[in-house]
Each structure stands twice: as structure tokens, then as C-alpha cells.
Amino acid sequence: MLSVAYRARRAVLLEGPTGIGKSEIVRHVAEELGIATAILDLSLLEPPDLVGLPIVKDDRTHYALPSVLPREGAGILLLEELNRAERYIQQPALQLLSARRLHEYELPPGWTCVATVNPQTAEYHVTALDKALRARFLQVNVRADRGAWLAWAQTHDLHPGIVALAHAHERILEDVPPRTWAYASELLRAFSPAELADGMLLRDALGGYLPAAWVEALLASRDSWGSRLSFDVRELLATYSPESPRAREIAGFRERGETDRLDEIVSRLAPLLAGPEAGVLVAQKQLVLGSFEALLADLPGDQREKLQEALGSNVTATSLADIEPNDFLTRFAGSAAEKKLAAWRADPVKRHRISLAVTALRTFVEQPARLPELKKSNMARTCLGHVLTQLPDPDAMALVETLKRVGITPVRPGT
Template sequence: MEATVTVTPDQLPELLLHVAVVRPVFLWGAPGIGKSSLVRDFADALGLECVTLLGTQLAPEDLIGVPQIVDDRSRFAPPEMIAREQPYCLFLDELNAAPAEVQKSFYSLILDRRVGNYELPAGSVVIGAGNRATDNALARPMASALVNRMVHVHLRADVDDWLKWASVSDMHPWVVNYIVQRPDHLWSQPPKTEQPFSTPRGWHMLSDALHSYGDGLDDTTLWVLASGILSAAHASGFRAFVKTVRHAFDLEAVLKGDAGWPRDPVDRDLLYFLSEAFRARLIKELPESREHVSAGVKRFVLRAKTMLTELAEISVECAQLVIASDDDGLPVLPSWFLIEVTRDLPRLAARR
């Protein structure tokens, strides 16, 4: 199912509080963005035990139960994990990855809150979750009868929400500070091949590994860890960022003129990282219209053009990366700035 309207992790609890208590909800989202943990946190907030069933690990009889003879008649006895006396949160994770026969077994449980003669206690909530087919994850078509039994909510990764969570979750400062500088690296589209890709869950895994190693982590091991968890581009960027931290060398120093662009060929990954960080800063700081440029921004623009000139002397490729268009060929920097760069860079280069 493709997303039409999405919600952030911060918006989800209130929505569930009003909807999940009266109707089953299905939560769609890419792998690793926190669907399962958000559902568990929601259940905890309601004081409900969260009982998780994985659709990929179930057979129909795991839900329906097995027949028993009672008073010379047979009836199905639902499994203990479902048949509870106290209200609880039933979390059907990876529901759309379950085989069709298993999905059918959920029909009455989801719509009527009933399995055979057993009915969920009043106050229970039912929440399903799954990945999308576009995420290259295991996802089977969901029958229209099942789709129509739930309220569908699409969750997206949100940098501000993640940073707020990270600030109280003992995330490694390298990870937090990197995402502050490169918020676009929090999540990457899952690849079509079996390669790592970046997700909030992946950054959490990397943070745990960094904490485990402590200060003795060497560059080679860092590269192994980052490459095994993140996308290749993000792993390279994070490795270069750690170099800046360890050598007290960052974009701010270059902006202030306290340091120059790294020129040593062995620091080429660092140069690429600083170039990308410079591009991100320009996108953030420059207004769309020249009319809204303050005196402070004018000084920043002048410095930025000088930095681009210096960068082009070291690597034309990195300088082009700073001002390049997006993947669709559309400019990401304001047109007035690009015009000034085209006009002034030759003059600045000649002056140098």
C-alpha cells in the first residue's frame, strides 16, 4: 500500500489513543523506523501488556486453536497467549507478510474481536503493522476484506522526533551530532540487493556498538561497523565525521577561516564529508528570494563563494557536488545564489 498521508512518531500516540481504542489500526512503514517500539510504548502508556504475534511465524491453528470435546461437542480452544482474562494490546506484527490462510484467520479477531467463543476483554486494543512492498521487504498482498477491517496509518521517519528521542536515550554523541549535521542520512531507501541501508534502528545499533568499544575504537573497526550497518555513502560520511571529531577539525573552522579545506589525498573522504556538510548548510541558511537576504547572510554568501573557489582548486568534483541539482535535475540551492556563483567564481579564482 502506498502512502498518501503520513504521520510522524510524535503524532502517532495521540492518534492511536483516539482510534485504536475503538477500531483496529494497521501501521505501515519502512523497516527500522520504530513501528514495533512505538506500539509497545503506546501499550505501556495505557497500562496494557503488549502481546506480539509475528505473522511470518504463525499457522492458522496458532490463532484458531485446537478442537476440544466439551459436553459431547467439539469446540476450538484459542491459545493461551490470546485467551486472556485482562485487557491487553494485541500487536500483529508483520501481518501482511503472513500467508493468505493465516491472514484469513485474523478476520474475526480483527473485526469482531473474537476467536471462536472467546472474545477479547473490554478495553483491549488490536494493532497490526507491516512493511510496504516498495521497501523490498517480505510483503504479501492483503485481501480487500482484511484491508477494510482496519484503519490504515502510514508512519514516516522524522529527524526532529528522532533527535528528541535520542536526547533521552543514551545515544552515542557521535551518532547524534552526525544526524544533526546530516539529517538526510537518518534513513535511506532499502536497496534491491542484499546490502545494509540506513534506518533509525541501524543508527541505534551503531550507537550501542560504539558504547561497547568505548574510546579505544580504531578507525578500521569503526569502518567495519559503519559499513555493516549503514548504506555505503552514509558509512563513509560517518567515518569522515569521526575524523573531524578526533582531530578537532570541522566545517565551522573552515567557515570562520581558522582552517582550510583538507588537501592531503589520504583525507579525500574527509573532503567529501565537509563538502556535503557545506551543501547542507547552504540549503539551510540561504533564503529562496534575494530580497530576504540579511546583512549576516550577505557576509555568509561572500564567505561561501570564497570557500567554493578554494574547494574547486583542490577538487572540481567536490565543488560541483556542493551546487549540484537533485536526482530529478532540479536545483536545491536558490537560483539567485547560483547566478552569483556563476558570475563571481571566475573573478575570485583569477584574483587568487
């Protein structure tokens, strides 16, 4: 949305709680577009900081342009804390946002403005923006998303205790914003081993950021904070191959009987593959089936199956499926889709592909808009009956359960 708004040169109003990454989103978009970012924290400004100091020239008053305002090039001018600023700052800022002008100053053609605001609730001391002003902006409500944040946390080396806590608790960002968890992570990284053993010190320090209940939940997992791995397991999903350095390292674990390290790889990957962040990794091309399957080939069967089960049942990762739902519902018998299914069933390293395709199919048939047509379609019901005969038992049972719940009766072949 921000990329489209930039191309349209329309000002954007990002509204959301503090600490959820509104400013970080703007910086990220600017980097992707290859443009600059200029930031003004309006809550800290006085009028001359934005309008400029008045100067008299040829008996006329002009304004000296503040150095923070762009003169050329392309970029996003980010105006932070718009509704925390005083009225005498809000008015010129709104003129800049809506009219792209401020006295003699005009925003260069390659620039656009984005403003951030906090919600108008009792939790924030803000100055309300009236409806007439709001109507001039593309308004975007911003919220913290656990899946997206976990994907970010995996790539920014957040403390493993906090990452594990986020995997275990869906409401982790409802009470504490992402930025505060990042601060707590930095604090934990700074502790020495002796300090980490001091429960009172940990509680007092972490309590400066986190509510007591979250401190206790975090400390309860203290025994699992350490890692014997020299790498981030997430990279295995994107770059693993039989010839890669990680493949040689994992082969060494197997040869030396270091099964605890293999267990740690699986225990760290399984919740990631089962959780909502897997969909984010797929979208960012940081979860690649080829790499995932190369890793599976180097793992013992029971550990391979844990990872396959985690990924195969994840609705957010179904874009990886190589068979579309409609392929199951139209002329399935003898089709290319049936041949793929048979090949995957015969290959232990690719059986998760069946589960992904079935998960996508189950999601497809559950959509209310499609149900009336599917219930009446003899072709779809016959194809579903044939599909069920081709599936491994766990996938067949999951599909039967879904069909029964939505009221679709498959037709068995030969009836």
C-alpha cells in the same frame, strides 16, 4: 490517533518501512494509557499458535485458547508482520482484527487490536491485503521523522557521532532506518579505545549495518566523538536553575578557566536548538524557557547569543513565544505586547523571546489564506510599521524581508 482508536475500540493498520518504530509507538501509547501490551509476530506462527489446538468435548470440537491471547483486563494486542504471514495465518488474524472474535474466543472489552504491515513494494516480500479487508481498519501511514528521532536519540544515549551526523544530514533516515542507526550506536559503544583507533575494524564492523558512504561520513567526525562533559546537555534545557547542581558545575568551569567545556556545551546545544527536534522537546516540555534563560545568564555573552540565535529563528519552537501574531497586527501601540517587547529588548537574557515572536509572526503572514486580508488591512499595516520601529535590527530586517516577499507594505508611524 492510536489513543483515539483505542477509546473507540477500532482496529488500526500501521503501514510503513521496516525498522522505523511502529511497534515501539504502540508500546509507548499503551504505557501512556496505563494498559498492557501483548505482541504476536504472525510471520512466525502456525495456525494452532493463533487458533488453538482442537479438542473434543461432549462429541463436539472446541479449541484450546492459546496462552498469548488476553482473557481479561485492558490493553493493545499487537499483531506484527500481518502481510508477511501465510494466508492460513492471515485469515484468522483478520477475523480477530475486524470481528474481535476467533471461534469461541472473544477479545475482552478492554482490549483492541493493532496490526503492522510493510508497504506493498518491490523492496518487501509481502502478501497483499485486498481493499475490502483494508476498509475495515483505521489505516495510518508511518514514516521516520528526523526531528522526532533526534529528540528520542538525545534521551536514549545514542552515540554522539551518530547524533552529530543526524544533525548534519537531513536524509539520514531515507537510506537507513532508525533501528539500524540504534544498532550501529550499540556497536560503537562496545568498542574499546584501541579498537576505535583501528579504522579497518571500524569500517568492516559498521559496514555490516550501514552503506559505505554513511560509514565514511560517520568516521570523518571521529575526532569529535569524545566528550569531556559528565552530563547530557539536553537536561540543561529542562531542569537548569541557579541553585541546581549543574549550575554549580558550570560555575566551576568558569572559575577554573575551562572554556573548552563551555564551548562544548554551546556546540552541542546550538544544533539541537536550531533543528526540528526542538519542537518535539517543546511539546514534551523538555525545553523550558525558564531553564534555558537561567543557563544563558551563566554563559559569556558571545556563547549566549549563539544559543539565542539558534532558538529564536526556529519555526518549530514558536509555541514558546509569549506574544501571538495577532497581538502585533491589532492595536499594537501602547498594548501589553509592546510593553513586553520593550522589557525583552532591555534584558540580554530574554532577547530570543523577541526573535521567537517575530519568527511566529513571519510564519503567520506567509500563509496564503491570510494574505489578501492583511494586504488590505490598514490597521495591520500600520501596526506592522510600528512594530518594525520597536525591533532590534536583525529581527526587523528579517521581518522586512518576509513582508517584501509576500507583498505587504507596512505603514510608517506618522505617515
